[in-house]
Amino acid sequence: MFREELIFETHGEGDIIDLSPAVRDVVARSGVWDGQVSVFVKGSTAAITTIEFEPGVLADLRRALDVIAPKDAVYEHDRAWGDGNGRSHVRAALLGPSVTIPVQEGTLFSGTWQQVVLIELDIRSGRTRFVLCTVV
Amino acid sequence: MFREELIFETHGEGDIIDLSPAVRDVVARSGVWDGQVSVFVKGSTAAITTIEFEPGVLADLRRALDVIAPKDAVYEHDRAWGDGNGRSHVRAALLGPSVTIPVQEGTLFSGTWQQVVLIELDIRSGRTRFVLCTVV
Amino acid sequence: MFREELIFETHGEGDIIDLSPAVRDVVARSGVWDGQVSVFVKGSTAAITTIEFEPGVLADLRRALDVIAPKDAVYEHDRAWGDGNGRSHVRAALLGPSVTIPVQEGTLFSGTWQQVVLIELDIRSGRTRFVLCTVV
Numbered sequence: 001m002f003r004e005e006l007i008f009e010t011h012g013e014g015d016i017i018d019l020s021p022a023v024r025d026v027v028a029r030s031g032v033w034d035g036q037v038s039v040f041v042k043g044s045t046a047a048i049t050t051i052e053f054e055p056g057v058l059a060d061l062r063r064a065l066d067v068i069a070p071k072d073a074v075y076e077h078d079r080a081w082g083d084g085n086g087r088s089h090v091r092a093a094l095l096g097p098s099v100t101i102p103v104q105e106g107t108l109f110s111g112t113w114q115q116v117v118l119i120e121l122d123i124r125s126g127r128t129r130f131v132l133c134t135v136v
Numbered sequence: 137m138f139r140e141e142l143i144f145e146t147h148g149e150g151d152i153i154d155l156s157p158a159v160r161d162v163v164a165r166s167g168v169w170d171g172q173v174s175v176f177v178k179g180s181t182a183a184i185t186t187i188e189f190e191p192g193v194l195a196d197l198r199r200a201l202d203v204i205a206p207k208d209a210v211y212e213h214d215r216a217w218g219d220g221n222g223r224s225h226v227r228a229a230l231l232g233p234s235v236t237i238p239v240q241e242g243t244l245f246s247g248t249w250q251q252v253v254l255i256e257l258d259i260r261s262g263r264t265r266f267v268l269c270t271v272v
Numbered sequence: 273m274f275r276e277e278l279i280f281e282t283h284g285e286g287d288i289i290d291l292s293p294a295v296r297d298v299v300a301r302s303g304v305w306d307g308q309v310s311v312f313v314k315g316s317t318a319a320i321t322t323i324e325f326e327p328g329v330l331a332d333l334r335r336a337l338d339v340i341a342p343k344d345a346v347y348e349h350d351r352a353w354g355d356g357n358g359r360s361h362v363r364a365a366l367l368g369p370s371v372t373i374p375v376q377e378g379t380l381f382s383g384t385w386q387q388v389v390l391i392e393l394d395i396r397s398g399r400t401r402f403v404l405c406t407v408v
Contacts, residue, residue: 001171003238035273036310036406038172040238043247044188051365052316056348057358064341064362069200076192086193090200093187097250098236100370102275102312102404109404111315114369132238132245134172136272136408137307139374174308176374179383180324205336212328222329226336229323233386234372268374268381270308272408 002030012125045088045122047095138166148261181224181258183231274302284397302407317360317394319367
C-alpha cells in the first residue's frame with residue numbers, strides 16, 4: 001500500500017479541481033503496476049467524482065446541484081446554526097466523498113474524457129482541502 | 137483483511153443512523169494502523185454515505201431526496217407490485233450502497249463533522265439492516 | 273488480486289444492464305473466498321450502481337434522472353460542442369463510475385433484490401462499454 005496526501009486551496013462554491021494529473025503522479029510514485037487507487041476528501045462540504053473536465057459540463061453539473069438543493073430554499077441546518085451552507089452538506093452527501101479507480105499498467109484505467117475531480121461545495125472561499133490517495 | 141458485520145434495527149423511512157462509533161470500533165479491533173475500511177449495506181432500499189450528523193442537515197437531506205423522488209409521484213414499481221416503496225429504490229440507487237474511508241494511524245481519516253451514516257429509505261418500520269465492514 | 277474486463281454493447285440512453293451474473297462469474301474464477309470486488313466503468317457518460325433489476329424500478333430511476341438533468345434543459349456542454357449529451361455527463365457524475373461489493377464465501381454479499389448494474393446514459397445507441405472487475 002502506498003499513500004499520499006494532496007492539499008488544495010479552493011476558491012468558493014462550485015470550484016472544481018481536476019485531480020487527475022496529481023493522482024496519476026501518485027500512482028507513478030507508488031510503483032504499482034496493477035491495482036486500484038482510492039481518492040477521498042476529508043470534510044462534509046466537498047465531494048469527489050469523475051466527470052469530463054470541460055467548462056460547459058462543469059457549469060451543467062453546478063446547475064443540476066442547484067436543482068437538487070437550491071440556493072434559495074430554507075435549510076434547517078442554516079436555521080439552527082446560521083452557517084448558510086445547508087445546501088453544501090446535502091450536495092456533498094449525494095455526490096459522496098470518494099471514488100476508487102483501477103490502476104492498469106501503471107496508469108489510471110479511466111476514459112480519455114473522464115477526470116477525477118474535487119468539487120468544492122462550501123460557500124466560503126479559500127478553504128484548504130485534504131485529499132488522501134491510497135494505492136493498493 | 138478483517139471483517140465484521142454490524143446489525144441495526146431501523147425505524148422507518150428517513151431514519152439515519154450514525155455508524156461512525158461502530159466503524160471506529162471495528163477498525164480498532166482489526167488492529168489495522170494504515171489502510172482502508174469499506175462499509176456496505178445489504179439491500180436495495182437503504183444507502184450509505186458521509187454527512188454531518190446534525191438534525192438540521194439530516195432534515196435537509198430528507199427534503200432533497202423528496203425532490204429527486206417525491207412521495208406523491210406515480211411509480212411504475214408500485215403500479216406493478218403495490219409495494220409503495222418505488223421512491224425508496226430510486227433514492228437508494230442514487231445514493232449508493234457503500235463508502236470507502238481511509239484508515240490512518242488506527243482511526244478514520246474523515247472530517248470532524250463527517251460521519252458515516254446508514255440511511256433507511258424503505259417505508260416499513262422495524263427493518264433489520266446488515267452492514268458489512270471490511271478493513272484492509 | 274484478480275482482474276477481468278467485461279465488454280458490453282449498449283442500446284442507447286437509459287439502457288440498464290444487470291452485471292450481477294457476470295460479476296459473480298468473475299468472483300468464482302478469481303477463487304477469492306473472502307474479499308471485495310470493485311466494478312468500474314470507463315467513460316464519462318455511463319454509471320455503475322446497485323438497484324433491484326425490475327422494469328418498474330428501472331423506469332422510475334430513469335424518470336428521477338430526468339428530474340435532476342432534464343432532457344429539455346439547455347446545456348452549456350451542448351452549446352459549446354453540439355454533442356447533445358450534456359445531461360448524460362451530469363447524470364453520470366452524480367451516479368458515479370463504480371461500486372465496491374464485499375465477497376463472502378465466494379459470492380457477492382448483496383441483497384436478493386440488489387443487483388449491480390451498468391447504466392448507459394449517452395444518447396447514441398450501439399456504444400461499447402468497458403467494465404473492469406477487480407477482486408481483492
